[in-house]
Amino acid sequence: MMKLYYSKQSRATRPRWVMEELGLEYEIVPMNLQAGDQRKPEFKELNPLGQIPVLQDHERVICESGAICLYLADRYRPGTMAPALDQRGDYYRFCFYVYNTLEHQLIEIFLHTRFLPEDQRKPERVAQAKELLQARLQIIADHLATREFIADGRFTTADVLVGSALDWAHMQGLLGGFPSLVGYVEKLKKRPAYQRAHETEVAHS
Amino acid sequence: MKLFFAPQTRAVSSRWALEELAVPHELVQLKFPEELVHPELRAANPLGQVPTLVDGDQVVTESSAIALYLADRFPAAGLAPAQDRRHEYYQWAFFVGAAMEPHLLEYFLQTVRFSEAERDSARAASAKEKFERVLQIVNHHLADRQYLLGDQFSMVDVILGSLLGWASMLKLLDGFEHVGAYYKRIYSRPAFQKAAA
Ligand SMILES: N[C@@H](CCC(=O)N[C@@H](CS)C(=O)NCC(=O)O)C(=O)O
Ligand SMILES: N[C@@H](CCC(=O)N[C@@H](CS)C(=O)NCC(=O)O)C(=O)O
Numbered sequence: 171m172m173k174l175y176y177s178k179q180s181r182a183t184r185p186r187w188v189m190e191e192l193g194l195e196y197e198i199v200p201m202n203l204q205a206g207d208q209r210k211p212e213f214k215e216l217n218p219l220g221q222i223p224v225l226q227d228h229e230r231v232i233c234e235s236g237a238i239c240l241y242l243a244d245r246y247r248p249g250t251m252a253p254a255l256d257q258r259g260d261y262y263r264f265c266f267y268v269y270n271t272l273e274h275q276l277i278e279i280f281l282h283t284r285f286l287p288e289d290q291r292k293p294e295r296v297a298q299a300k301e302l303l304q305a306r307l308q309i310i311a312d313h314l315a316t317r318e319f320i321a322d323g324r325f326t327t328a329d330v331l332v333g334s335a336l337d338w339a340h341m342q343g344l345l346g347g348f349p350s351l352v353g354y355v356e357k358l359k360k361r362p363a364y365q366r367a368h369e370t371e372v373a374h375s
Numbered sequence: 376m377k378l379f380f381a382p383q384t385r386a387v388s389s390r391w392a393l394e395e396l397a398v399p400h401e402l403v404q405l406k407f408p409e410e411l412v413h414p415e416l417r418a419a420n421p422l423g424q425v426p427t428l429v430d431g432d433q434v435v436t437e438s439s440a441i442a443l444y445l446a447d448r449f450p451a452a453g454l455a456p457a458q459d460r461r462h463e464y465y466q467w468a469f470f471v472g473a474a475m476e477p478h479l480l481e482y483f484l485q486t487v488r489f490s491e492a493e494r495d496s497a498r499a500a501s502a503k504e505k506f507e508r509v510l511q512i513v514n515h516h517l518a519d520r521q522y523l524l525g526d527q528f529s530m531v532d533v534i535l536g537s538l539l540g541w542a543s544m545l546k547l548l549d550g551f552e553h554v555g556a557y558y559k560r561i562y563s564r565p566a567f568q569k570a571a572a
Contacts, residue, residue: 218512219474230462234473237465244458255447255458259433262440270437270472271422305422312421 172196173226175216177203181235182223183367184334188239188327190363192246236269236331243327251330253322260313260321264328267309268335275303276339283342303344310336311348325361333358376400379416379427381407386426387570388438388537389445394566395533396449439468439534446530454530467523467531471538475513478506479542486545503547510542510551517553521560528561536561540571 174189176182176198189196201207201222208220217224217233224231225238227245232238243251253261278299282291310332313320320328336355339345345352358364378393380386380402393400405413411423419434420427428435430448435441446455456464485499513535516523523531539558542548548555561567 219509227462232462232466234466234469236473237462237469240465241462244461248458255450258447259430259435259444262443263435263437266437266440266469266472269469270439270476274477309420309422 172228173199175199175201175213175222175224175226177201177222178368178370180222181334184235184330185223185225185238185242187330187334187364187367188242188251190366191251191325191330191361192242194242194246236265239327239330240265251325251327253326257322261326261328264310264313264320265331268331272303272306272310272335275299275306276335276342276344279303279342279344300344303339304347307339307345307348307351311350314350314354329358333364377403377429379403379405379413379419379425379429381405381411381425383407384425385438385537387540388533389426389428389441391537391567391570392442392445392530392533394569395454395530395564396445396452398445398449438537439472442530442533443468454528454533456524456529463524464529464531468534471531471534474509475506475538478502478509479538479545479547482506482547483541483545506542506547510547510554514551514554517557522557528564532561536567540567 172189172194174182174186174196176186177200180203182201186196186198201213203222207213208217208222213224214220216226216231219233221233223235223238224233225241232241240252252258279296282293282296282299317323319325320332333355336345336351337359340352340355345355376393376398378386378389378400380390381404384407390402403413403416405411405416405425407425411425413423416425416427417423419429420436422436424436426436426438426441428441428444435444443455446452455461479502481502482499485494485496485502520526522528523535536558539548539554540562543558548558562571
């Protein structure tokens, strides 16, 4: 059975959501990040960066949450969660947009408002990131103004990635000026697979 | 197909991908950053960033997305693995942007882009150290491989190679033997030469 190295409220919920959408069987390996499970040598054999999620699918080991999601969508029940190979412009565009453009600001804001010790937080960096974030959220709002989903006219893995990042932005109170994006996130969160993926860490069978 | 391009930016990657696939295309050459106000670029991508690819009515942004999109759009070249064997392919595609690029960008800003007064040498040193730690992982991976996926060049080599081109200008590849040999191997490809010219 596939194994997902996982902690709740982390990027590991993204591949878990995809596995739930696909109806796959998997085992959750709970990781206690506070206790430093991710820095143990046996885990660093799987991911030398010492980060979750990691997916073990028989002899295959895959790191990077975005990569795991795209892999699953192509490997299992192909076509269910991903467009045809020659129709992937919006799909790839927004999957990478999440990681290589949008999340840079979300991470910066998170670090300097919550994560770092108070004396290391830099309010000017938060202000700058928030300003950049507006234009970057606007790109997604414009794209969704004429569409219900990100790619292919239907729900795909791109919605899992964009939706998860926007969900995080919403939790940080950053979607204020974008009611349509709040509506999009709320709609995705009603999906049974989203809800199952955010349940407690019990193994599914 | 039309590529909004500027030399010595992330757009080199997309031009390289087009050249590898020998796709006929129109190159809209812009000077970075002053010409990024180009109205047609802004209409396609309001962020005004390069690369931006326009393929009929499909707009694709994000250098890594453009590379993967083109590999799948022109499958005959064989630059993407079969659909059920894409674990390493996707992993490297995301790894470059998520684990490597932020440190390289920070180092570039703190040593080149910012004015001397704005530079923070502690941040530069920390970025260099983090980048080198990740580069060590890549170096180890390449010790017994010609390319990221093994014996065969693929589109993720375009993604990594473009980033290494940038790192090499900043002299960050010194001392990484296998990365150095790999970079030489891919740098000699005519498609890369043309894109980086
Ligand atoms: N780019 C990676 C980032 C992974 C990441 O940052 N994981 C965090 C949890 S969301 C982690 O494992 N942090 C533990 C640590 O860095 O010590 C991905 O998307 O999978
Ligand atoms: N994540 C994007 C980043 C694109 C990007 O930042 N491009 C730069 C040139 S290297 C740019 O156009 N900057 C102009 C701006 O942001 O205004 C990618 O990989 O394509």
